[in-house]
Amino acid sequence: MISQILPGIFRLRIPVPGALKSMNCYLLQDNGGWSAVDAGPNLPGGREKWEIALKDLNIGFNDIKQIIITHSHIDHIGLAGWLQEMSDAPVLMSELEREVAQKYQNEEALNSLGFNEGMLRLGFKEEELDKLRNIVGSVTYIVQPWPEIQVLNDSSIRLGNRDWETILGAGHTDAHLSLFNRHDGILLSGDQILTTISTVIQYPNEYVVNPLGEYLQSLQMLNQLPVQMVLPAHGEPFPDLGARVRQLYQHHDRRIRFILDGLEDQPIGMRAIISKLFGPDLDLFNLFLAAGEVLGHLLLLIHRGLVGVSEDPESGQFTYYQQAGFQYNGNLFE
Numbered sequence: 001m002i003s004q005i006l007p008g009i010f011r012l013r014i015p016v017p018g019a020l021k022s023m024n025c026y027l028l029q030d031n032g033g034w035s036a037v038d039a040g041p042n043l044p045g046g047r048e049k050w051e052i053a054l055k056d057l058n059i060g061f062n063d064i065k066q067i068i069i070t071h072s073h074i075d076h077i078g079l080a081g082w083l084q085e086m087s088d089a090p091v092l093m094s095e096l097e098r099e100v101a102q103k104y105q106n107e108e109a110l111n112s113l114g115f116n117e118g119m120l121r122l123g124f125k126e127e128e129l130d131k132l133r134n135i136v137g138s139v140t141y142i143v144q145p146w147p148e149i150q151v152l153n154d155s156s157i158r159l160g161n162r163d164w165e166t167i168l169g170a171g172h173t174d175a176h177l178s179l180f181n182r183h184d185g186i187l188l189s190g191d192q193i194l195t196t197i198s199t200v201i202q203y204p205n206e207y208v209v210n211p212l213g214e215y216l217q218s219l220q221m222l223n224q225l226p227v228q229m230v231l232p233a234h235g236e237p238f239p240d241l242g243a244r245v246r247q248l249y250q251h252h253d254r255r256i257r258f259i260l261d262g263l264e265d266q267p268i269g270m271r272a273i274i275s276k277l278f279g280p281d282l283d284l285f286n287l288f289l290a291a292g293e294v295l296g297h298l299l300l301l302i303h304r305g306l307v308g309v310s311e312d313p314e315s316g317q318f319t320y321y322q323q324a325g326f327q328y329n330g331n332l333f334e
Contacts, residue, residue: 002027002053005237006186006229008160012053014040016075020197020234023075026188027057028160033065035159036089037179037188038233042078042142050083061086068152068159069093070190070233071173072101074142081145092152094168096175101149121311121318122291123271131284152177164188169222171215172199178222185228192218193244195235198251200289201296210303212252212296216332219245249332255297260306260328267310267319270294301328 002012005026012025026037040046054060064087069077072093080091093101116129124132156165157179164179169192179188191199202211227241238244255277262268262276274282274290282290298320301307306326310319 001049002056005231006184008162009186009231010053010057011231012040012049014046014049016041016043020075022234024231024233024235026231027053027064028162030158030161033063034059036064036067036083037159038070038076038190039067039079039083041075042082042144046079047082050079062088064089066159067091067147068157068177068179069097069101069149070178070188070192071176072097073173073191076190076233077101077147078143080149081143081147084147085145091147091149092157093149094166094175094177095151095153097173097177098149098151100174101143121316122295123269123317124287124291128284132288135285135288162186167222167225169215169218170202171211171213171218172202174202176218180225180227182226185226187222187225187227187230187241189222189230190233193222193230193241193248194232195230195238195244197234198248201293203292204295204299207299207302207309210299212300213303215296216249216252219248220333252297253330253332255293256301256328256332259294259297259301260322263307263320263322267321269312269317269319273298273320300332304328 002010005011008029010027012027013022014025015021016023023040025040028035028037067080067083067089069080069091084091119129119132152166154166156163159179162181162183164181167178167180168175169178170176172191176190176192178190178192193199199215201215204211223242223245229237229239230241231237258277259273262273270291273294274287277294278290298307302309306323306328308321308323310321312319
């Protein structure tokens with residue numbers, strides 16, 4: 001249920017649906033009270049997990065003095081409002097993530113014409129759009145009640161009995177917050193780097209952005225820190241940040257090479273690329289996630305001049321092709 005990971009740092013595992021199975025919320029103790037990092041999803045059983053955990057620690061909700069949310073995804077912010085109501089503690093986020101979280105309250109914006117047109121151009125079908133809208137629109141009720149969020153602007157913050165540097169990274173979200181304690185070499189990494197799975201790359205909403213490129217740059221930044229132990233939001237803690245970063249570089253390099261190999265013959269659409277990578281039988285939710293991942297890699301290649309994009313005049317769908325005369329040299333950081 002809840003266990004001590006390091007002196008003064010406890011991990012609470014809360015179930016989440018799908019392959020991830022659970023997420024890690026952290027409680028940090030000092031003499032004046034407790035700090036929470038991430039709140040978990042507002043799904044059945046989550047509140048009970050918090051209640052049992054605090055009982056096991058022999059503390060009450062009023063012992064929680066601040067709640068830090070690493071980013072705006074619903075498995076992290078979902079219970080923040082409830083936890084705030086129970087504890088009367090402030091909820092802190094980076095400014096950009098607060099803005100994104102506030103947009104989640106507007107279901108009309110999430111289900112906008114731009115979203116529908118974008119999905120159609122990526123190869124989704126008209127009859128799939130209602131289900132997709134339900135998937136995306138679900139965030140408007142999974143986070144209830146909404147927290148009152150304060151902006152965390154400081155370059156450091158005191159959590160538990162340690163001082164933590166605040167580090168913002170992009171690629172997974174606009175301004176994902178990681179926390180680093182330099183004295184003990186502890187990195188609270190949120191979703192920015194995980195134990196065994198690759199971090200989901202942010203779903204881009206226009207072709208001028210390059211979320212995978214931004215994510216890789218964020219990995220480089222984290223890899224410069226003298227980290228001794230990584231405490232991620234999903235999976236087990238791990239000690240060797242450098243080895244995990246190298247694994248992720250290799251993963252994205254393989255994805256890029258596979259996509260380029262599939263574009264050798266003729267321009268193809270997103271759905272065909274996904275089928276080559278993941279097979280033809282993905283359910284709609286995983287098809288949605290796969291499209292975001294593939295598009296992130298394509299945008300990096302488009303920014304490098306290696307891939308071009310065109311629009312089919314009849315269907316309006318985007319197709320992708322290799323640019324003549326350009327070759328990928330395996331360097332992800334040109």
